Amino acid sequence: MNTSYQTLLLEIDDAGICVLTINRPDKLNALNDQVFKDLDKAVSSIEEDDEVKGLIITGSGDKAFVAGADIKEFSEFKKDQATKLSQRGHRVFQKIEDLGKPVIAAVNGYALGGGCELALACHLRIASATAIMGLPEVSLGLIPGYGATQRLPKLVGEAKALELVMTGRFAKADEAAQIGLVNKVAEEDVLQESKAMLKSILKQAPIAIKNAILAIRESGSSSGYETEANLFGDLFNTADFKEGTTAFLEKRKPDFSGK
């Protein structure tokens, strides 16, 4: 797998956990054109690499996860360029959400605007005690453009999403956990606790995890139950289903092959 990028650092450990770090610390890891190009390529190569079992996304330095889209870069944009910018953001973040492997955002500081939206595209979010999250786009005369208007209400409800987006106010880690914007606040090291959670997921049957992600993504849609039934049924053809049920009946731990 290619691990060399201008704006990202990629590391893979023995457990198959890939840590992808957005690496523009002097700009609080703001998402510019190059970050999107790199993310697009990196997520494809993570998808294709069977050695990678799960992904953690975090930010470089101790101050920020990602402080948003790069404001300087789009400050002179006109309508068409801005619409395209938003659409590219949607495509790349959807690719993260669609990755058939669990993705955790280790939110290690400011996660604002597009940075908060990047965290929302991950399957789970763990915040450091110092994390600060928010969608301050209205203070720039904008609305969130990388998916928050769609993903945020699913997590925190429409009223809280409207409150956060219309006030543009920041939420500290504890509030973020309380409203469901993050799954939990790390007691100590956010990266280690993200790895620990990912390891507990990776002990389970991989295709079941993938199907769980696909099914839960459709919650609230008219085809959600049909999707669940199909994905549930598909799992009965897997070796991991045989192994999981046999291990239960034999009172031993399962050894999943991911097949």
Ligand code: CAA
């Ligand atoms: N875009 C471009 N540069 C950014 C940036 C961003 N979103 N956020 C921070 N930076 C840069 C700063 O310009 C500064 O660069 P210089 O040293 O070259 O001046 C550097 O990062 C450090 O930032 P600060 O000096 O501002 O650090 P601070 O500690 O005083 O403040 C902060 C931290 C509160 C996060 C502040 O940087 C801030 O408010 N950043 C912008 C947050 C924001 O509005 N995000 C939303 C962006 S719009 C968006 O994301 C649209 C969308 O939905 C697609």
